[in-house]
Amino acid sequence: MNKVENAIAISNLTKTYGKNRGVSGISLEVKKGDIFGFLGPNGAGKSTTIRSMLGMLKFQEGTIKILQMDAVKQQKEILRKVGYMPSETMFYPSMRAKDVIRFAAKARDLDCTQEADRICQLLEVNMDKRIEELSLGNRKKVSIVCAMQHKPELLILDEPTSGLDPLMQEAFFKLILEYNSQGTTCFLSSHVLSEVKKYCKNAAIIKEGKIIRVDSVENLSKSNLRRVRIWEDGQEKAFSYTGEMKKLIGELEGRNIEDLLIEEPSLDELFMHYYEQEAHEEERV
């Protein structure tokens, strides 16, 4: 059986900002063709990891390989094959959208007019407007075109949907799936768990600069954590339960329970669960 190559391989990445924490000992592998979710709240180290991958930050320890190339030594070659969409999209205010898109294509010595026009039509981008006249959502759309017009092998998306309306979010993910079906690997950094659950195959959870879990989204969603809702004496009570079901039933026996609902937790709850679990483990250590 052929082994699938890694699109991203990060080993023991450590980046500090003076005395402040950045990320510490991050190791991560993303297979080619995957849509990989990178989950964590603000300040967890998602952008630091991404910006180290792209050569914006000079990290102290570790190695990063993107498409089998060294992120430090072969930065230019990597950027040629990567499409990046930053979380805070800013372009030169006085330039028109079409000029920004053309500038990004020229930087790659490519004529991407056809693909750029297609994406612009799909996302309803007004190409003639100046950047300073565009709203955050419309600037995001220009950023999507800049990241995708050259049909990259790897798409790195840092909180891509913030500022996009639901319709545009749907159109955006349709594009992601289309590119992915053509072989593009997607690395999606987000704190919106529902979009990770819906579109990603695998995901990593980062907390305070450290990876606390890497697994398939399916496995991450599987847990012995359950959301329990009981109706007792006319009142509704809800709590999370981790443990043997026999023990839970034993505890509920003899109580005046009118109704009972035991359900799988949402990804948000699981995310919090992993966070709490990690905190307990740290306390124990």
Next chain:
Amino acid sequence: MTLLRHEIKMNLKSLLIWTVCVGFTCFGCILLYHSIEEDMSEMAGAFSQMGSFSTALGMDRISISTMEGYYATEIALIFAVGGAMFAAMTGAVILSKEEEGHTSEFLNTLPFGRGYIVLWKYVAVVLLILLFDAICICWCGLGFAGAGSTIPAKEFWLFHGAQLLMHLEIGSICFLISAISKRKQIGTALGLAVLLYVMDLMCRIVPDIECLKYVTPYYFSNATDIFVESTLNSSMAGISIGVTILCAVLAAGIYRRRDLAA
């Protein structure tokens, strides 16, 4: 070349404003010469005997009543300080504007590489200074044609050659500042251009601080010295070229190694 074209396009408005301001002022002042020529002749003697003031402005060595003297003491000053301010401002913002305007992430994730970015941004600074000097020289030429006067060509070109070196040096020092900063240091840049000019004035008056002549590039590119001596101090010009190269190399080294803000 993509980045060079982009930078020239982005700086075109500023170049036009500065060349019109400085160049047109030089042009206007040259045209004014004949209408104030008589008064100048009467005042030339007084101007040359004003002690330190005359020494600082070189009016003790060249007569303000001639077009040559008028150009060396009045017009050259506008050209030198105006050009230095433009060079300082251009150099100081060209790299740091990306981080202040949050466009650094966009630019640095295009497949240029930091070495390419710093090289072509520096080329853009040099080209903008060259264009500024060339356009202002054209304005001066138009002024001479309009006034129907001439000045010695050798000294004129020596002076403008020295001015170009001076502007490039100040532009390069500010380019280095830009490579270090995350914010546009316009105030620092303009302050530096003026401070170096004041240094030139001071070291001409106070013998104890004469050594400052090696620090300020206004000294070797002084119009009066060039028009009187018909030569350029080559060792000082050499220092200026050395500082220019050193600043450009340091800027490239620092910019390639440091963390960039989004």
